[in-house]
Amino acid sequence: MTKAIMIQGTGSNVGKSMIVAGLIRACVKRGLSVRPFKPQNMSNNAAVTEDGGEIGRAQALQARAAGVAPHTDMNPILLKPQSSTGAQVIVQGQIAGTQEAAAFGKNKAALMPSVLESFQRLGSQCDLIIVEGAGSPAETNLRAGDIANMGFATAANVPVILMGDIDRGGVIAQIVGTKAVMSAQDNAMVRGFAVNKFRGDRSLFDAGRDDIARRTGWPSLGVIPWFDQAHRLPAEDVMDLPARSQSGGAGCVIAVPRLPRISNFDDLDPLAAEPGVDLRVIMPGQPLPADADLVLMVGSKATIADLAAFRAEGWDIDLAAHLRRGGRVLGLCGGYQMLGQCISDPHGIEGTPGTVQGLGHLRIETEMVPIKHLSLKEGLHPASGTTLSGYEIHIGETTGPDTDRAWLMFDSTPEGATSKDGLVQGCYMHGLFNSDAFRAAYLATFGASSSVAFEVGVDDTLDALADHVERYFDIDHMLVLAGQV
Structure with missing residues (x-):
């Protein structure tokens, strides 16, 4: 049976992709063979794979964290928006057509066999798969036929850790509210929670962390401070561009x-x-x-x-x-x-x-x-x-x-x-x-002169990120949940 854990978020841009990359590199440092997996991604920032397809660039970075070449199985469904309501649909690396959002919503369940096929292939190659969700499982209007979050987790029987973003505010409501709107079956898949992007004295949030645990019944796997070197990693999403609108350089x-x-x-x-x-x-x-x-x-x-x-x-x-x-x-x-x-x-x-x-x-x-x-x-x-x-x-x-x-x-x-x-x-x-x-x-x-060894810098930052999550996230507990220990 494939040993895996899934990191889902209370919303988009809570830092799932970065934390998954850090967890992968940390597990590799522990001697495990790890692969990234994201059932469904929506991004126009794609990477070309050695097997002649394309996947989301975040999964390519996660593959780098794992020390392996990117492969189309790591992101079997990629949606590339072309208009406000339509997107090109990439299945296992290749164009499968273009669909309007409404049509995709009705047809997405038919893609689950391809998702599970890719997941099972990856599982035969490694000790552990760390899966990244998309958006939020609290989007109950999208739950029917879901392949990105709880639909995948239940189909593949993968336990979930739910991650909130304290930097945007309201993290207690983010996590507790997610449990409130999900079904009992989906809630049973969640085995713990984590809080990301904390700034300042973490002890000030101890009562908040404990309140989340009391209200949800889920244990905390960590309160992760803001990672100051995040800007040194490739931008995950177009949402990151406004924050990088001024690079800080001069010349x-x-x-x-x-x-x-x-x-x-x-x-x-x-x-x-x-x-x-x-x-x-x-x-x-x-x-x-x-x-x-x-x-x-x-x-x-x-x-x-x-x-x-x-x-x-x-x-x-x-x-x-x-x-x-x-x-x-x-x-x-x-x-x-x-x-x-x-x-x-x-x-x-x-x-x-x-x-x-x-x-x-x-x-x-x-x-x-x-x-x-x-x-x-x-x-x-x-x-x-x-x-x-x-x-x-x-x-x-x-x-x-x-x-x-x-x-x-x-x-x-x-x-x-x-x-x-x-x-x-x-x-x-x-x-x-x-x-x-x-x-x-x-x-x-x-x-202008150049003073940056860019590729070396990315790997050094992944190592620093791995140390960061190793310190602030309970990886031992995560491995138990994934069946690794």
Whole structure:
């Protein structure tokens, strides 16, 4: 029987993903073989796996914490929002179609066999699976057919630890209220609770912790203080972007327009870590800053819709002014497509079939085609001679004269495009800035120096996180609940 424990939250963004990563690394340090698992995730921040699929980036970070390569079984259902009511549905790493929320709600129970299949495969490879829930089990309107929280826990017979977030306030009501609205069957799956993101003197919450235990009958597995190094880990969710809108660095100013369907924004994490970079995420209603050295346009899950949003903000006018001042522009994936002369969607992949005018700063044209490119690649930046790694995750084929000035080579194939004056570049590859040598060479062209070993820093932070949860979370009790002891 698969030995597992599930961390569910009283709401979104209570810190489940980070704590699961820390628990995984802590258990690995104890000598256990561990795997992460999230039955259903909703995120446009995806990672490409070695088996040719995609999963939520949070599960890729958790796989890293476990010391194993990410695999599609770690996140069998991934929903990638494309509109306010619809999402692309990824099943075991591959596109299974697009559904409106109402239709998915009716059909999601049919995905449980795929979820359980992936869970059982993972269980055959390890000592322990640490499962992460999604949102909150208190959303009783979503309980019928649930595959993300209690529906999975009951189907797979996995005990649950419920986590609340004291930083947002009302944590006693969060946890006690969750028990109040859940069924007796679901409540029986919960074997304990924990409180996350505490600031200050923890002893001041002893009475609150004991009150939760008295009202619920669940034991406390810990009150976990705020983890000060959380910003050093890749951003889990688009909700984290406003908090990172100013990186805290000084020097080279990189402005990033925050579009509605922004995706794969992990490209920003290595730049945000650089002391010599002032990374600014520009929120709607704000102009692109006149002092920007670089405007970085990152990926989008709905390129045509986000291009319209870009124009609606007036950022197209700001971008043209930026280029007239001699500023530079880099487009990655969807941002690359927007910089071209036109984007055609004859198959209606993103909506109504048709063609829209691009921003016109690169002499390229993009056609949306029903083939998704998913791959991990090794490359070269010929201008600096540095090697780098990247991943491709996009729909669309791009051609045009400016691709003759490709500025990267991946697997011996030219990649990207450069404008005639050299101020505008774009490519389909994500993850470029994770490579320290390339990032240093690229930033040097703006007169900025690099002092960060980014990948080493992520692993060091995971180790620190493991020590943090080992100190403040009762892992021994968790392992008993999971049947490990």
